[in-house]
Amino acid sequence: MGLWNRVFAAAYDPVLAGAERKGLAAARRSLLAGARGRVLEIGAGTGLNLPYYPAGVDLVLTEPDPAMAKRLRRRRDVTRASADNLPFPDATFDTVVSTLVFCTVPDLPRALCDVRRVLKPSGQLLFLEHVRAEPGSKLERWQDRLHGPWHAFACGCNCNRDFLAALQDAGFSTSEVVRHEWRFMPVIVRPVVIGAASFPAS
Numbered sequence: 787m788g789l790w791n792r793v794f795a796a797a798y799d800p801v802l803a804g805a806e807r808k809g810l811a812a813a814r815r816s817l818l819a820g821a822r823g824r825v826l827e828i829g830a831g832t833g834l835n836l837p838y839y840p841a842g843v844d845l846v847l848t849e850p851d852p853a854m855a856k857r858l859r860r861r862r863d864v865t866r867a868s869a870d871n872l873p874f875p876d877a878t879f880d881t882v883v884s885t886l887v888f889c890t891v892p893d894l895p896r897a898l899c900d901v902r903r904v905l906k907p908s909g910q911l912l913f914l915e916h917v918r919a920e921p922g923s924k925l926e927r928w929q930d931r932l933h934g935p936w937h938a939f940a941c942g943c944n945c946n947r948d949f950l951a952a953l954q955d956a957g958f959s960t961s962e963v964v965r966h967e968w969r970f971m972p973v974i975v976r977p978v979v980i981g982a983a984s985f986p987a988s
């Protein structure tokens with residue numbers, strides 16, 4: 787377990803506390819109200835989503851980082867797994883939840899493909915992800931400039947990913963995408979998208 791990963795995991799909840807109070811907790815609650823049936827949360831971190839799941843869902847948590855998983859285990863059982871290699875059969879889940887995760891998975895198309903595999907055809911991916919800023923904006927240029935140092939500092943996080951385009955490339959269609967500002971966080975990770983993605987009926 788790397789020292790920096792341990793520090794990151796220990797600091798995670800206190801660092802996010804201001805952002806949670808200033809809208810992130812409410813955004814989590816509203817997103818997770820849509821969870822139903824068998825639910826898989828990927829990259830569950832320290833478990834900040836746990837208070838917001840509706841009663842009655844059958845929840846499975848995964849987290850690849852040992853330091854995060856150790857903290858999460860104090861709250862709930864967790865399976866150690868990366869989003870691009872999920873240890874579940876095809877079409878297992880009604881809902882997959884991802885909050886602030888797809889910025890960090892090393893191979894985004896592969897992870898989306900595996901999420902698609904474990905979702906039932908009628909299932910949906912509920913997401914809350916920080917994303918690339920508006921094309922041509924000053925913020926977009928700063929995200930590209932600061933990508934390297936931010937990636938090293940934030941345990942592999944990519945501040946400039948076009949997540950919605952990646953979803954589309956992976957064959958998902960999205961509905962009701964809400965844009966949100968992640969307050970109390972560095973400006974390069976403030977643009978956030980919140981929504982649901984599913985498969986178009988064939």
Ligand SMILES: C[S@@+](CC[C@H](N)C(=O)[O-])C[C@H]1O[C@@H](n2cnc3c(N)ncnc32)[C@H](O)[C@@H]1O
Pocket residue numbers: 828829830831832833834835849850851854867868869870884885886887890891892
């Ligand atoms: C910014 S934290 C978000 C934690 C939590 N989802 C939340 O909303 O607070 C990013 C999480 O993604 C996890 N992660 C990193 N690489 C991953 C991968 N390949 N597959 C799944 N999760 C990953 C990290 O270990 C970390 O827990």
